[in-house]
Amino acid sequence: MSADGWEWDETLYAGSATHYAAGRMPYPSILAEAVRSALGLDGRGRLLDVGCGPGSSTLLLAPLFETALGVDADADADMLAEAARRADWVGAINIEWRRLRAEELPADLGTFRVVTFAQSFHWMDQDLVADRVRGMLDPDGAWVHIHASTHRGVDGDDPLPHPRPPWDRIDELVAGYLGPVRRAGQGRLPAGTRSGEEEVMRRAGFTGPTRLDVGGGQIVGRTVDEVAAAVFSLSSSAPHLFGDRLPAFQAELHELLTRSSDSGRFAERTREIDVVIWYPGSTRP
Structure with a gap:
């Protein structure tokens, strides 16, 4: 439980799995290269991706290892089903998926060359998880924390091929339905997520x-449906939060987006990704 009384519950991303996969901008391939180079990865060892969601980071990094395991506290298993579907689509045969809360680790999973947390650690009992994961790392292993915001790009007024999504008005629309305090599962986060x-x-x-700054600044085209999916991919506007008002919100969101772009297309510049690498002992690999 956080200092303001918020506690994780299984509805955090309920109904968001397909929206997450469709609405989040993909991690750039240079992220994998940066991690490989920083850690001297050579295709050996195991990867554990904690809070993997639909496998966005797992699928990107799995080719750097012999095997990979993605775990997620997925109440209805939709996230993991989406991850497995995407793995089948790209022919990734070295990945397994398991429904598991980070707080349940080590869960007899063995040890790993790298354990990753991509946009997930702030939802966890951080002291407990950090202590347990340290014992799961190989002596030359590493914890890789990927800080990113992939649902929306950077703000700006530089010219792009299409209008930027009207994120300020989208936020106002969400607040009109759900209130001004950020929602998260069955609770609220007035001060935001943990730091x-x-x-x-x-x-x-x-x-x-060790800190790595990766990518950022690429222009990405987005459709009305993709931007709408990005909204529903967020814990603060997950579909279940709207209850029986969901159809009305969807209609207003669609109207807002179609009015904001005559072509039905948007463009954004991607945000820089901050990769933070920690080591389980005094000697770095």
């Missing part, structure tokens, strides 16, 4: 970090 990762990691005995 203080560095203190957590040092308390758990990790050393580092």
Whole structure:
């Protein structure tokens, strides 16, 4: 439980799985290369992706390892089903998926060369998870935390091929239905998600970090449906939060988006991704 009383529950991303896969901009391929280079990965070892969702980061990084395992606290298994579907689509045969809360680790999963957290660690009991994951890492292993915002691009007024999505008005529309305080599962987050990762990691005995800045600035085209999916991919506007008002919200959102672009197309510049690498001992690989 966080300091403001918020507690994780299984409805956090209920109904968001297909929206997440369709609405989040993909991680760039250079992210995998940056991680490979920083850690000297050579195709050996195991990857564990904690809070994997529909497998966005798992699928990108799995080719760097012998095997990969994605785990997610997925109440209805929709996220993991979407991850498995996407893995089948691209022919990724070295990945397994398991429904599991991070707080349940190590769960007899063994040890790993790398454990990744991509846009997920802030939802967890951080001290508990950091302590348990440290014991799951190989002696030359690493914890890789991927900080990113892939549902929307950077703000700006530089010319793009199509209009930017009207994110300020989208936020106002969501607040009109759900209230001004950020929703998350059955609770609210008036102060946002947890911070203080560095203190957590040092308390758990990790050393580092090594920081990598990856990508950012690429122009990405988006459709009305993709931007709408991005809205529903968020814990703060997951479909279940709207209850019986969901059809009305969907209609207003669609109207807002179609009025904002005559062509039905939008464009955004991607945000930079911050990769933070921690090590389980005093010696880095």
